[in-house]
Amino acid sequence: MLTNPRSDRVKAVRALSRRSVRSRSGEFVAEGPQSVREALRHRPDTVRDVYVTPEAADRHPAIVDAARAAGVTVHDTAPEVLAAMVDTESPQGLVAVCRAVDRPLDEVLDGLPERALVLVLTHVRDPGNAGTVIRGADAAGADAVVVSDASVELYNPKVVRSTAGSLWHLPVSVGAPVTEILDGLRARGVALLAADGAGTTLLPEVDLDRSHAWVMGNEAWGLPEPLRAQCDEVVRVPIHGHAESLNLAMAATVCLYASAGARHPDGRSDTPVGTEAGSDVSTEVGSDAGVGGRG
Numbered sequence: 001m002l003t004n005p006r007s008d009r010v011k012a013v014r015a016l017s018r019r020s021v022r023s024r025s026g027e028f029v030a031e032g033p034q035s036v037r038e039a040l041r042h043r044p045d046t047v048r049d050v051y052v053t054p055e056a057a058d059r060h061p062a063i064v065d066a067a068r069a070a071g072v073t074v075h076d077t078a079p080e081v082l083a084a085m086v087d088t089e090s091p092q093g094l095v096a097v098c099r100a101v102d103r104p105l106d107e108v109l110d111g112l113p114e115r116a117l118v119l120v121l122t123h124v125r126d127p128g129n130a131g132t133v134i135r136g137a138d139a140a141g142a143d144a145v146v147v148s149d150a151s152v153e154l155y156n157p158k159v160v161r162s163t164a165g166s167l168w169h170l171p172v173s174v175g176a177p178v179t180e181i182l183d184g185l186r187a188r189g190v191a192l193l194a195a196d197g198a199g200t201t202l203l204p205e206v207d208l209d210r211s212h213a214w215v216m217g218n219e220a221w222g223l224p225e226p227l228r229a230q231c232d233e234v235v236r237v238p239i240h241g242h243a244e245s246l247n248l249a250m251a252a253t254v255c256l257y258a259s260a261g262a263r264h265p266d267g268r269s270d271t272p273v274g275t276e277a278g279s280d281v282s283t284e285v286g287s288d289a290g291v292g293g294r295g
Contacts, residue, residue: 002051002077005084013051013085013097019153028155030096030167031086033060036067038165039096044070046099046168051077051085056093063094072096087157101168102154108144108173109184116190117141117259118213122148122178122227124248126219130154131162132249133216138166140256141263145170146213148178182230185213192231195255196222197245199236203255206235208262214255219248 002009015021016029027048030039033056039047040063050067052074057064067074083091112118119137124130130152137145147154154160154174160167176184182192191212215231217223228234237246237254246254 002075002081005081007081010081010084013095016097017087017157019156022153022155026100027097028100028160029086029157030098030160031088031094031157032092032161033063033094034165035160035163035167036094036096037063038168039098040066040070040072042168043098043101044072046101047072047096048099049073049075049097051075051082051095051097053077053079053082053093055079060094067096088161100155102172102174105146105173105176105181105184108146108171109188111171112143112188112190112211114211115263116143116211116213117256117263118143118185118190119145119252119256120148120178120181120185120213120215121145121151122181122215122223123218124151124216126248127152127156127158128162129219129248130156131159131164131167133252134159134163134172135166136249136253136256138163138169140253140260142170142256142259145172146176146181147172147174148181149175150178178227179230182215182227191233193255194223194228194231194234195237195251196228196234197236198222198228199234201233201235202238203235203258204238206233206258208259212259214252214259216248216252 004010013029016027022028030036036050047067047070050072052064054076064074082093082095085095119133119142121130121133134145152159154172185192189211191210192215193206193212194215196217215223237251
């Protein structure tokens with residue numbers, strides 16, 4: 001049992017709350033049963049250590065068993081010690097130290113299927129928004145997520161929590177300039193659809209029965225005009241009521257599910273609908289994205 005909140009091990013885990021340490025070590029922290037469960041289920045090779053309180057071990061024995069079966073070291077940890085490891089006020093008793101899961105841009109793009117659905121995030125700054133949109137991309141069956149160098153860091157603890165485990169479900173690339181991302185997609189025959197309130201094309205009018213990428217911009221000002229000009233179409237979500245606009249997470253979900261509808265016209269899915277019982281996911285959705293428009 002780890003009982004000393006000031007031990008070197010605890011300090012090393014806590015240090016991963018800083019971006020500089022994450023960048024240097026190539027590691028990050030996943031908090032909560034849902035994130036730890038999905039990491040072990042889908043990418044056990046990326047999980048280095050699991051820390052669990054006695055109460056959490058009793059509540060989630062399958063997660064502890066999965067960690068041990070994968071050869072991951074499980075540390076019994078006093079509640080006050082686990083609380084010292086993370087930056088959340090009420091940790092849920094399970095923490096994993098994981099290796100980075102992102103892949104090089106060319107590797108992700110070369111692995112796209114013939115009829116691909118891709119999400120591109122650029123200049124997205126709110127970690128809760130970024131994580132929630134990645135979760136939405138996963139739910140809609142996207143084939144990849146690409147996050148530009150101008151966006152919030154993928155391994156920010158709030159981003160990781162907000163993905164609710166989706167971080168381990170689909171290919172993700174980070175750090176490339178957005179122009180390089182768009183050029184790479186276009187070279188592979190992927191249509192570029194900018195989601196922006198200034199769009200001249202309404203969402204129901206877009207041809208989604210082809211390989212395409214949704215390009216989502218900053219929460220407050222959307223996509224700058226030069227980036228919109230690089231895309232094949234600029235699309236807005238029609239707003240039929242009195243709301244001025246949709247925020248980023250809402251607009252991204254609407255666009256992604258329009259794409260999912262084109263890919264799965266019968267509405268069927270191989271994945272059960274719903275969320276894990278007892279999950280506690282912070283979405284922390286931020287300000288308006290301005291991706292809606294009258295029409």
